[in-house]
Amino acid sequence: MAHPDVAVDVLIVGAGPAGSAAAYHAAHAGQSVLLIDAASFPRDKTCGDGLTPRAIKELHSLHLAHQVTSRYRNQGLFLHGYGGDVQAPWPESTFGRLGSAMKRRDFDTLLFRHAQQQDGVDTWENAEALSPQLYAGRIEQVEVRHGGEIRMVRPRMVLVADGVRSSFGRKLGRQWHREQVYGIAARAYCTTARGDDPWMHSHVELRDEQGHLQPGYGWIFPLGSDEVNIGCGALSTAARPAQINTKKLLLSYAAQQREHWQLEPSREIASALLPMGGAISSVAGANWMLLGDAAALVNPLNGEGIDYGMESARLAVELMGHTSRVREAWPRLLREHYGESFRLARRLARVLTYPQFLPAAGPVAMRGIGGRVLMPAAARLMGNLITDSDRDLVARVWHGAQRSLGWVDDTPLWD
Numbered sequence: 373m374a375h376p377d378v379a380v381d382v383l384i385v386g387a388g389p390a391g392s393a394a395a396y397h398a399a400h401a402g403q404s405v406l407l408i409d410a411a412s413f414p415r416d417k418t419c420g421d422g423l424t425p426r427a428i429k430e431l432h433s434l435h436l437a438h439q440v441t442s443r444y445r446n447q448g449l450f451l452h453g454y455g456g457d458v459q460a461p462w463p464e465s466t467f468g469r470l471g472s473a474m475k476r477r478d479f480d481t482l483l484f485r486h487a488q489q490q491d492g493v494d495t496w497e498n499a500e501a502l503s504p505q506l507y508a509g510r511i512e513q514v515e516v517r518h519g520g521e522i523r524m525v526r527p528r529m530v531l532v533a534d535g536v537r538s539s540f541g542r543k544l545g546r547q548w549h550r551e552q553v554y555g556i557a558a559r560a561y562c563t564t565a566r567g568d569d570p571w572m573h574s575h576v577e578l579r580d581e582q583g584h585l586q587p588g589y590g591w592i593f594p595l596g597s598d599e600v601n602i603g604c605g606a607l608s609t610a611a612r613p614a615q616i617n618t619k620k621l622l623l624s625y626a627a628q629q630r631e632h633w634q635l636e637p638s639r640e641i642a643s644a645l646l647p648m649g650g651a652i653s654s655v656a657g658a659n660w661m662l663l664g665d666a667a668a669l670v671n672p673l674n675g676e677g678i679d680y681g682m683e684s685a686r687l688a689v690e691l692m693g694h695t696s697r698v699r700e701a702w703p704r705l706l707r708e709h710y711g712e713s714f715r716l717a718r719r720l721a722r723v724l725t726y727p728q729f730l731p732a733a734g735p736v737a738m739r740g741i742g743g744r745v746l747m748p749a750a751a752r753l754m755g756n757l758i759t760d761s762d763r764d765l766v767a768r769v770w771h772g773a774q775r776s777l778g779w780v781d782d783t784p785l786w787d
């Protein structure tokens with residue numbers, strides 16, 4: 373017998389950090405929610421697993437921060453390369469001074485199960501949103517393959533949190549502008565005796581087996597267990613694609629770090645793309661909005677997107693409570709919240725795609741006064757840990773640059 377259609381206030385497509393956070397917030401706003409994911413949990417997601425204070429702040433709003441930080445806490449970035457080693461502790465800010473890291477298999481399952489426990493949330497795993505049926509720009513029905521069966525869902529609102537490739541978002545007209553900067557990256561896990569080191573390590577000078585400088589950076593993020601997440605990434609544009617094989621580079625980076633970190637062989641090597649800096653068009657329609665990676669909500673300067681995914685979920689649910697005209701309101705709200713900082717970050721990241729830049733700037737930035745003063749400030753900018761209310765010198769320079777760029781930059785930003 374065919375299943376009846378399902379009517380629901382909010383259908384959420386994708387149960388990564390953005391989708392599960394959206395389900396939690398929508399349920400607490402009194403909505404009935406159906407949260408679906410093509411996978412079943414626990415499932416892996418290719419990621420560095422790093423959580424900056426911005427992510428921890430968002431976990432507080434989900435009442436999950438303690439569960440994450442009680443397992444492991446880190447205290448900032450530790451940058452290496454070009455003859456310097458610079459510690460940049462998380463700065464004093466409204467985001468707090470705690471970071472963490474958790475394998476995405478565990479983190480996403482924690483968020484998903486938490487969403488599932490909220491009153492008003494129904495969940496389907498192994499449920500892929502296939503196609504939207506639109507009438508006058510509104511999604512009237514969504515066809516979902518759940519297990520072996522086709523189900524019809526009739527939602528009032530659809531939040532699309534289906535990740536970097538956003539196959540469902542593309543059916544709604546999403547366009548990704550790869551002439552803007554984007555990331556390519558690979559990660560693996562290694563067993564180590566140093567998995568409780570309290571810093572997120574980043575190597576800004578990356579060399580291949582022959583010692584040739586590579587256009588990328590490496591990271592080692594301890595997980596507070598007997599493992600680290602090790603990875604490497606590079607920034608790319610359609611005009612200047614990064615000419616590296618990230619998986620191969622990851623293996624030679626791991627070999628270089630093996631002795632110092634007492635690393636066992638790398639496991640679960642995987643690579644993926646990162647959409648960045650809001651370089652997406654068509655992020656909303658009459659009754660739908662894109663969230664998280666689907667809307668390229670990833671910081672171009674450090675590749676973090678877990679925090680922006682969860683933030684965008686909260687903002688979208690708040691917006692639904694204020695207006696039904698989300699087609700115009702959602703891109704406007706994203707531009708107000710992130711537009712200036714993402715535009716500036718995109719510009720700076722673009723400079724990093726020039727092969728001449730890092731070899732020239734790296735030694736100045738990492739040694740002597742550069743290391744003591746410049747890099748801690750840079751780490752704060754890279755993490756987007758400056759708020760509108762910050763008034764110190766670094767914050768003023770950053771705000772001034774953002775405002776000036778806003779007047780001259782007309783590249784696509786959630787247009």
Ligand SMILES: Cc1cc2nc3c(=O)[nH]c(=O)nc-3n(C[C@H](O)[C@H](O)[C@H](O)COP(=O)(O)OP(=O)(O)OC[C@H]3O[C@@H](n4cnc5c(N)ncnc54)[C@H](O)[C@@H]3O)c2cc1C
Nearest residue numbers: 386388389390410419420422501535557664665676677678
């Ligand atoms: C190598 C790498 C390292 C990174 N390191 C970090 C880091 O250290 N810190 C950080 O903050 N960010 C990092 N990021 C970015 C981060 O992984 C993403 O920004 C984040 O996962 C975005 O969350 P999301 O919920 O938008 O999407 P996702 O986590 O990708 O979740 C999307 C979900 O949608 C589901 N889905 C897809 N299509 C459908 C469909 N049609 N129907 C139903 N379900 C569907 C998928 O199964 C998936 O579960 C990294 C990214 C990469 C590639």
